[in-house]
Amino acid sequence: MSNPDFELNQAGVDEFLRSTGLRLEMVKVGDKLLQRVRRNSHGLFRAKLGRTGAKNETIDGKQSVVVDVYTDDWFAHLYEFGSATNKPYAPMRRAAESMGFKVER
Amino acid sequence: MSGPLHVPVNVLGLVTLWLHEQPELMTLLDNDRDRVVTETRKNQTYPCVRLTQITDTPAGQRPLHLVAAELQIDAFGGTKAQAWTLAGTCRALLAERLTGTHPQGVVTGVDTAGMADIPDDYFTPAKPRWLFTATVYAHPAAPAA
Numbered sequence: 633m634s635n636p637d638f639e640l641n642q643a644g645v646d647e648f649l650r651s652t653g654l655r656l657e658m659v660k661v662g663d664k665l666l667q668r669v670r671r672n673s674h675g676l677f678r679a680k681l682g683r684t685g686a687k688n689e690t691i692d693g694k695q696s697v698v699v700d701v702y703t704d705d706w707f708a709h710l711y712e713f714g715s716a717t718n719k720p721y722a723p724m725r726r727a728a729e730s731m732g733f734k735v736e737r
Numbered sequence: 738m739s740g741p742l743h744v745p746v747n748v749l750g751l752v753t754l755w756l757h758e759q760p761e762l763m764t765l766l767d768n769d770r771d772r773v774v775t776e777t778r779k780n781q782t783y784p785c786v787r788l789t790q791i792t793d794t795p796a797g798q799r800p801l802h803l804v805a806a807e808l809q810i811d812a813f814g815g816t817k818a819q820a821w822t823l824a825g826t827c828r829a830l831l832a833e834r835l836t837g838t839h840p841q842g843v844v845t846g847v848d849t850a851g852m853a854d855i856p857d858d859y860f861t862p863a864k865p866r867w868l869f870t871a872t873v874y875a876h877p878a879a880p881a882a
Contacts, residue, residue, distance in 0.1 A: 713809070713868060714789065715859035716777050720809050722791045729792045729807065735870075736850075 649695045655686035661731075662686075662699035668727035669701060673711065676721065680705040746842035746875040748806035749775060749790040752831070755839060756786070759830050765823055783864070784815035786823055791870070803845070803876045813857065814865035824852050824867035831871050838878065848872040 648654060662683040670681060684700040691698075701724070705711070714720030728735050756762055757770045765784075766772040772785040789809045796803035810831075812823035832849045849871045856863035 709855060710857075710859060713853075713855050714811065715857045716781070716783075716787075716811075716813055716864055716866075717859060719776070719789050720791065720811075722809070725791055725807070729794065 646695055649697055650688060654697055658686045658697045658699050662701055665701050665727055665731060668730060669723050672723035672726045676711045743800035743802055745801050745804045746877055748873050748875050749788060751839055751841040752808060752873060753788050762826050762830060765826060783813050784819045784823055785813050786827060787811045803874060806873045808871050808873060809868060810871065811866055811868045817865035820865040820867045824869060828852065828869050842875050842877050844873060844875045846874040
């Protein structure tokens with residue numbers, strides 16, 4: 633039996649992506665990620681961590697809902713990737729992967 | 738309930754020992770095994786390669802058989818060109834040759850990511866460094882019961 637053809641209702645998907653409920657859920661995911669980054673960083677950049685609100689963005693031509701978790705710590709790259717004298721603590725990568733995200737570089 | 742204990746593979750150890758045996762890499766490092774390390778020493782000789790295991794995610798629970806280990810591979814110069822050549826060589830070796838059976842376990846697959854130019858500015862001037870990450874899928878040699 634061959635697979636039936638179907639057409640994705642892109643308008644429906646776009647409406648879902650613009651919905652308040654999905655944006656709220658994404659904010660919750662961002663908060664959870666932020667919490668795990670804080671826990672993993674052992675106070676290294678505790679005071680300079682944050683997240684943005686949920687926003688709609690087009691990524692690779694597809695509509696998406698995005699929440700950015702960020703740090704503006706000057707030494708963040710050293711905590712994340714280490715140095716010759718300090719191993720990488722990787723607080724952000726560990727947090728993202730512990731939540732099942734595939735980190736793309 | 739007791740039964741056979743399934744201890745996953747020490748992927749960091751497996752990959753480090755395996756890199757010590759790769760002639761293309763060791764030639765770049767004057768055949769000095771102390772330059773492919775998991776911990777840099779106080780009197781570390783450069784250029785060198787350092788491996789760190791970031792995470793070790795089990796592919797399933799009970800038995801803990803297959804794991805996906807995320808490694809960060811830092812290649813320190815020397816010059817920026819030396820660091821790049823070291824990182825590029827390590828990545829090619831992992832991507833093309835690591836999959837297979839080893840004394841410590843079986844590597845079933847490797848995903849390598851892009852290389853990043855992140856100089857170590859803990860030093861003045863910053864020490865050249867190229868790094869990349871690789872996900873290594875491995876399980877013990879004997880299949881889980």
